[in-house]
Amino acid sequence: MAQTHLRGLPLNLPEPISRLSDLAYDLTWVWSDATRAVFHHIDPQLWERTVHNPVRTLAMASPARLSELAKDPAFVNAVNAAHAGLRSGPNSGAWFKQRQTALSRDWRPFLAAYFCAEFGLTECCQIYSGGLGLLAGDHLRSCAQLGLPLVAVGLLYHNGYFHQSLDGNGTQQELFPSIDPERQPIRRVLDSSGRHPLRVSVRLPQRDVSIGVWRADVGSVRLYLLDTNLDDNSFHDRQITANLYLGDQTRRIEQELILGVGGIRALEACNEHASVYHMNEGHAAFLALERIRMFRAESGATFDQAREAAALSHVFTTHTPVPAGIDRFSPALVSHYLGESAVELGLDLEGLMALGREDVANRNEAFSMAVLALRTSKFCNGVSRLHGEVSRSMWQNIWPETPANDVPIGHVTNGVHTDFWVGPHVAKLFDQHVAPDWRERPTDAEMWKDIAKVPDADLWAARTTARHELVTFCNERIASGKSGGITARLDPNALTIGFARRFAGYKRATLMMRDPQRLSALLQGQGKPGSVQFILSGKSHPGDGWGKLLIRELVEFARSPLAAGRVLFLEDYSIEVARKMVQGCDVWLNTPIRGLEASGTSGMKAAMNGVLNASIRDGWWDEVTDPQAGFDIEARGTYPNDAPDEDREAFESESLYRLLEDRIVPEFYSGSAAGSATRAVPSGWVARMKSCISSLMPAFTTHRMIDDYASQYYFPAHQSASRLLATSGIGTSTGPRRMGDIRAAAGLADQIARFRAHWPRVAVTDCRVKSAGPRGEVIIEAQVHSGGLSNSELLVQALVGVPDASGRLDRVSHFPLAASGTTTAPDTKSGLSSGPASERSSPSERSSWTVSGQVRVDKATLERYTLDELALLVRVLPADDRLVNPYIPGLIRNGPLLTFASAEASRTA
Secondary structure (H helix, E strand, O other): OOOOOEEOOOOOOOHHHOOHHHHHOEHHHHOOHHHHHHHHHHOHHHHHHOOOOHHHHHHHOOHHHHHHHHOOHHHHHHHHHHHHHHHOHHHHOHHHHHHHHHOOOOOOOOOEEEEOOOOOOOOOOOOOOOHHHHHHHHHHHHHHHHOOOEEEEEEOOOOOOOEEEEOOOOOEEEEOOOOOHHHOOOEEEEOOOOOOEOEEEEEEOOEEEEEEEEEEEEOOEEEEEEEOOOOOOOHHHHOOOOOOOOOOHHHHHHHHHHHHHHHHHHHHHOOOOOOEEEEEOHHHOHHHHHHHHHHHHHHOOOHHHHHHHHHOOEEEEOOOOOHHHOOEEOHHHHHHHHHHHHHHHOOOHHHHHHOOOOOOOOOOOOEEHHHHHHHOOOEEEEOOHHHHHHHHHHOHHHOOOOOHHHOOOEEOOOOEOHHHHOOHHHHHHHHHHHOOOOOOOOOOHHHHHHHHHOOHHHHHHHHHHHHHHHHHHHHHHHHOOOOOOOOOOOOOOOEEEEEEOOOOHHHOOOHHHOOHHHHHHHHOOOOOOOOEEEEEEOOOOOOOHHHHHHHHHHHHHHHOHHHOOOEEEEOOOOHHHHHHHHHHOOEEEEOOOOOOOOOOOHHHHHHHOOOEEEEEOOHHHHHOOOHHHEEEEOOOOOOOOOOOOHHHHHHHHHHHHHHHHHHHHHHHOOOOOOOOOOOOOOHHHHHHHHHHHHHHOOOOEHHHHHHHHHHHHHHHHHHHHHHHHOOOOOEEOOEEOOOOOOHHHHHHHHHHHHHHHHHHHOEEEEEEEEEEOOOOEEEEEEEEEOOOOOHHHEEEEEEEEEEOOOOOEEEEEEEEOEEEEEOOOOOOOOOOOOOOHHHOOOOOOOOEEEEEEEEEOOHHHHHHOOHHHOEEEEEEEEOOOOOOOOOOOOOOEEOOOEOOOOEOOEEOO
């Protein structure tokens, strides 16, 4: 059972409205319009001034106003109704109830622990920087609605991420006000006595750092936030959790030790015993080392045995498509901070360093948190289909001799939380014409076909109203000095294009400015039926000079006569700004260098509101198949990095201009005369809006994403761990084993060690294509030398694919090969006898045998390649039913490449 002793801010509410305290501390209010309306009604100006913070609103509201509200029957009823909805309706959890019966409870009941460095919960608690944090917040919200048992762990940054302002030159300035955690919708976790704050600690060089624990409740999901800003700690250690993503490498490794190691200890102290541990990006990978240490401490297992036991329940999600984006630490820094830990892990320092290196033999290679996560997790994924492909290629060297598409990294395409991001005007239409329960089942594709029933005039009116509200919001920001000194003159009826995201070089916010005169003509509607206006927002990392330069260039253009008052930059990008923009724009612009946007989610949020994407086919947009759902910006190709490329920039900016001039602007203004004060409903544009909603809504919601994580990663990880760590009532003299009975997992680790001992003698020889048909049908045959392993311990396959320049196959298809006869006497001279006697080859088993099978090239491959462009090989992998997958680094043996023209020819490895 979870720790239940919590301490929040005393709110001193009159009894009839005392339930407001529960509502304030349950972040269901962030997506519940009814609950937000309750807090807004208390004091609308105060609600805005506190940046929509219910705890501060209640703390600062006048006692007279609260007494007045307590006597208002309508308000009391609204409070009670909102309170009754906390654990009903969308929070009923029917989705998980239907699935939980298939999950084993032999080890632990299912509970996922989700670790992330940032969480975008609400605009008032800025412990997020951008897409990763907003995704994490949406992840928690959907888990709460679906009823998936999940706890989360993050850091409580007492200065949060920075607030942005622009100086007179358009240069970003960073401000770091305290978030005042006592007045946030989070509460301190207390110890078992209920009197004192709970404390855990992490050992850093020559001292222990004390960690406080706070809890945010997102419906049924509990988020634990770790805080080192305690009197127990030195000034340096109090600053570990001061800011998100700032400081040097020393600060970063300290934060990640607090998150990973401290997070595991905090969960244990709160009696949160998860069965699955999800590292959302590599920042949390040190949790793997802590869990390995705990398995060893309890069972006396070797490092390899403990790693096998821990990795069974680890899920790692990478969000980075380039190696340079991964946290890496120098060998000296890792030695300084983790040297003491190596002994507890059963490793020497070099063994520890090897866990974070692609090339384990390269002592100069930096320690990568992503590599650590990959080497200690059985389940790994990217965040879009294209990013999965990029990730498999990026990390292929960890699995030598493995084709890229066999690298065990899958993908779950990101999504966004429907309730949180859909605006009120289109939501009302969904209620009326789609289904009253669309919020509970946003993945129902059949349901969304009913968007066709919405009258065109009504959908266009909703779009127009949302655009007007966005322009009003922008004018308020201009008036309050939050627009970079830009005094834009926005037209509430003009085509409005939004661009809001982190300002990084590869995202190319200024691609549209490559030809300023051409852009100016678009902005002023020269030769077109109407004008265009751009609203942009986003922060650059404080250390990213290129990103800051892009902001400055954009602001300089927006201030110039060429912009004609039609380009606006909104300072201090936040959840509030994002919601206004994705709900109010007409087009969402996305111009990354293809291959460098892992997923992207802002465009998904826009699409749910009927906002049409104009995007390079990268990340999630590469998966969109409905041509009516938006607009593609033609790209020059896919690139591995953001190195300057003049040809690419010229080609893709020209593609953007032509798209705007020839398609987007004419379609948006169709049916209207140039300069006309009235607008006819643009039926073609509205048809696109309907296609956008009906095809993209069910595919890109976090409800679908959570379903994918559960079915592909969480549930398989839980089942794998349950199968090999089931306690079966076994305990120690002091009670049941907290970590589980490790013996089965240790047996698998020992079997892998047995594979490693024999593997140098495993070989594939005498490979030949026995016959070849005209359409890629062949019989392939080879000799497999077992190296002392039995044939039941080996998986033999034929691969067909395209050889690359180095001779490795890519885009492979697999075909099983079966033993067709033995050819040699038993191997009695190898001297290899590791592993239990029952697992060794018996004297009657042969050390070499013939394998054969039929290979048939599929039709799709033959349509893309000729037989002369393809190649074949035979490979051997370890075989054991307990393995999550057969791809173990160093345990892959390939035969020679063969061609389809080599029928009846024999080649020997």
